[in-house]
Amino acid sequence: MNDLTCVIIGGGYAGLQALKQIKEKTRGIANGRRIRFVLIDKQPGHLRKLRMFRPTAVEEEIVIPWDHLALKDFEFVQGTVASVDSKEKRIRYTDAQGNDARMQYDFLIVAVGSIVRRPDPDQGGIALTDPQAATDIREHWRANLWKAADEKDPGERKRLMTIAVAGAGISGMETSAELSIAMRKEATALGLNPSDVSVYLLDAQERLLPEVSDKFRRKLDQRLIECGVTVLHNRKAMREEAGVVTLSNGDCLAVGLCIWTLGLIPNPGLRGMGLPLTPDGKVLVDECYRVQGMPNVYSIGDCAGIVDPIDGRATQMTCFEAGEQGLLLGKIVMADLDGRSAPSHHSAKSNMDAFTIALGEEGVFWIRKWGLDMVMTGKIPGRIKKLVEDAASMLR
Numbered sequence: 001m002n003d004l005t006c007v008i009i010g011g012g013y014a015g016l017q018a019l020k021q022i023k024e025k026t027r028g029i030a031n032g033r034r035i036r037f038v039l040i041d042k043q044p045g046h047l048r049k050l051r052m053f054r055p056t057a058v059e060e061e062i063v064i065p066w067d068h069l070a071l072k073d074f075e076f077v078q079g080t081v082a083s084v085d086s087k088e089k090r091i092r093y094t095d096a097q098g099n100d101a102r103m104q105y106d107f108l109i110v111a112v113g114s115i116v117r118r119p120d121p122d123q124g125g126i127a128l129t130d131p132q133a134a135t136d137i138r139e140h141w142r143a144n145l146w147k148a149a150d151e152k153d154p155g156e157r158k159r160l161m162t163i164a165v166a167g168a169g170i171s172g173m174e175t176s177a178e179l180s181i182a183m184r185k186e187a188t189a190l191g192l193n194p195s196d197v198s199v200y201l202l203d204a205q206e207r208l209l210p211e212v213s214d215k216f217r218r219k220l221d222q223r224l225i226e227c228g229v230t231v232l233h234n235r236k237a238m239r240e241e242a243g244v245v246t247l248s249n250g251d252c253l254a255v256g257l258c259i260w261t262l263g264l265i266p267n268p269g270l271r272g273m274g275l276p277l278t279p280d281g282k283v284l285v286d287e288c289y290r291v292q293g294m295p296n297v298y299s300i301g302d303c304a305g306i307v308d309p310i311d312g313r314a315t316q317m318t319c320f321e322a323g324e325q326g327l328l329l330g331k332i333v334m335a336d337l338d339g340r341s342a343p344s345h346h347s348a349k350s351n352m353d354a355f356t357i358a359l360g361e362e363g364v365f366w367i368r369k370w371g372l373d374m375v376m377t378g379k380i381p382g383r384i385k386k387l388v389e390d391a392a393s394m395l396r
């Protein structure tokens, strides 16, 4: 009998977890037929998005070649998927050489994720969108510090040593802490005064992470101060032009660089893929991640419009939830193959809130469950975050 082909589009956190779980649950066999697993991704390796802040400060490789992952026994095809034809059970993609190609599937997992929201081109600065942007940011502030070391005018020197990070989500916090520490170190090495380094984190709201407890937020505020970050609340960056960031309250900041960390939007490529979409551009799925009207097609992660059938909560675009969905999808696919009733999605955080944020070498960990509000700071949360990141990326 012919093999069955399971195609996974997208090797982000959701796609990798789905691949692992479906392989493990089925043991590579369904109804006596061997399952062939094919991962297709437009990138030459898995992008560790959670580590995107790192190359802004230090040289660190965050794209891991597919054959370096702990996952085995799957084929990898580099290509950008353009559309899904569910009648013909076929996807169309552009391969790495730019050729139009097609691939048959028996079941398909769509996990094409999200992209980072960009400011308008005339708003200036650099958006932290991908590894190249992270490298550009690092080269930019380093060049500025070199210029500052030769600069006689104290005002201009201070400007060259100042960065504004616009967007105070987790990515903005981690980026600003990492940059502040790296810039101070480099400033000292160049004979500059490290306390002249200024990193402003611009928060559109009146406090960081409104959903967390006050106790956790106090620790977060304190740790950001220790890293040398100044948080400006109730202020949005409007644009950066000629070294000046204009803020929503009319103030101006003289900066050497403005970095945008504005959050995520669902992959815009979904619009042309022929999949049913929600009004906000995510794939329309049922409570078992099955794409509506498309047999044997599932979608999870940032690109899927998943809603808890009991409490009506929509999923957030987080690595944690992408991983949870990948875990559950293994069971769902197995149940569907066996013709049993499949488990359905439930909100990952319905009775628990948890955050781990890495700020320099240290971190802040928070968990709220069964009325307990537990906060941990120091090196251990930093290490927990690193372990979680390594596991999510299936590193060996």
Ligand SMILES: Cc1cc2nc3c(=O)[nH]c(=O)nc-3n(C[C@H](O)[C@H](O)[C@H](O)COP(=O)(O)OP(=O)(O)OC[C@H]3O[C@@H](n4cnc5c(N)ncnc54)[C@H](O)[C@@H]3O)c2cc1C
Pocket: 009, 010, 011, 012, 013, 014, 015, 040, 041, 042, 043, 046, 047, 049, 050, 051, 052, 053, 079, 080, 081, 082, 111, 112, 113, 114, 115, 116, 128, 170, 171, 267, 269, 300, 301, 302, 303, 317, 318, 319, 320, 321, 322
């Ligand atoms: C800078 C940054 C920091 C973050 N920090 C955190 C954090 O601290 N905690 C947290 O929980 N979450 C964080 N997130 C969010 C988290 O990274 C996402 O929720 C997670 O990556 C979602 O996983 P995914 O697999 O659904 O999508 P993605 O990680 O976006 O993966 C999608 C994959 O699909 C591929 N792909 C896309 N389109 C195509 C196509 N047409 N054809 C073929 N392949 C395609 C991409 O190359 C990619 O490999 C952060 C995100 C960013 C950008």
